[in-house]
Amino acid sequence: MKKKKMGLALGSGSAKGLAHIGVIKVLTANRIPIDFIAGSSMGALIGALYASGLSVEQMEDIACNTDWKLTAKMFTPTLPWAGLVEGNRIRQFFRTLMGERNFNDLKLPFAAVATDVHTGEEIIIENGSLVEAVRASISIPGVFTPVRHQNRFLVDGGIVNPVPADVVRTMGADRVIAVNVTSSLGSTVQKVILPDETPEKRTQQALTSTILNTRLAAYVKDKVDLSGVLSVVESLSEKKEVLERKFSGPNIIETIMQTISIMENEIIQMRLKQNPPDILIKPTIERYGLMDFYKEDELIKIGENATEEALPLIKQLVN
Numbered sequence: 001m002k003k004k005k006m007g008l009a010l011g012s013g014s015a016k017g018l019a020h021i022g023v024i025k026v027l028t029a030n031r032i033p034i035d036f037i038a039g040s041s042m043g044a045l046i047g048a049l050y051a052s053g054l055s056v057e058q059m060e061d062i063a064c065n066t067d068w069k070l071t072a073k074m075f076t077p078t079l080p081w082a083g084l085v086e087g088n089r090i091r092q093f094f095r096t097l098m099g100e101r102n103f104n105d106l107k108l109p110f111a112a113v114a115t116d117v118h119t120g121e122e123i124i125i126e127n128g129s130l131v132e133a134v135r136a137s138i139s140i141p142g143v144f145t146p147v148r149h150q151n152r153f154l155v156d157g158g159i160v161n162p163v164p165a166d167v168v169r170t171m172g173a174d175r176v177i178a179v180n181v182t183s184s185l186g187s188t189v190q191k192v193i194l195p196d197e198t199p200e201k202r203t204q205q206a207l208t209s210t211i212l213n214t215r216l217a218a219y220v221k222d223k224v225d226l227s228g229v230l231s232v233v234e235s236l237s238e239k240k241e242v243l244e245r246k247f248s249g250p251n252i253i254e255t256i257m258q259t260i261s262i263m264e265n266e267i268i269q270m271r272l273k274q275n276p277p278d279i280l281i282k283p284t285i286e287r288y289g290l291m292d293f294y295k296e297d298e299l300i301k302i303g304e305n306a307t308e309e310a311l312p313l314i315k316q317l318v319n
Contacts, residue, residue: 007168
């Protein structure tokens, strides 16, 4: 009897996407095969790390021990026309995570979903630079500047396909497990080949949170001009109480992200109805915010719990 090929579709959700690590942790611990993986936005980042060969332990270590305050300094708002955060810093951050890998270097087939901001087309990226693919997939409109490629401007894949179950099935999966980490509240597919930017082969060093923090610190010191920024942050911190009394609503980034999240939730309902996965894992993450990266241990555990509950059905799929 022919072995069924298993596909994993990881959805968008910013910090909530850390629950994907818990999902993969339980699947691998129970020897559930992952033959194909596709992701949108945060799901693309987690999927790319796993497909590039990082173990669950490495991903968990990075998520739980990375200095997120230091990381945040790399994403200090700039003043581009198309977004608050320009792309070079994000690219550098991703390179500290996954190096200069090309899709051809991956341990298993992976696809990242992005959106052509001009045409609204769903762009499935399966070739070229892994960093560029993930950079495109996570580019939340209005927050991150779009990725320009071959006269296209690519943004967050979650806009058109927040949980790409159909993508992983198209890749060759017989059975699909999809993970939806958005809070509950017909597109044209085109493949875009990003340029091959793979450098000469080099010895890969196992990535840990210590190594990542060291690299981030060096990069921030060398590349990011924080003159004036830290004083502004300190000033805002001192005035936080007064500001909160005057205005307790979300800031501009939170507003943009939450608005997109609401839209994505509606799209998910429609797309999963049209192309349902065999198993849908829905971690209970409603009480967590899109920027709660510092609650990584809780989010990973929630992903674990949701997958444990689904294990009997998942094992039936495999067998």
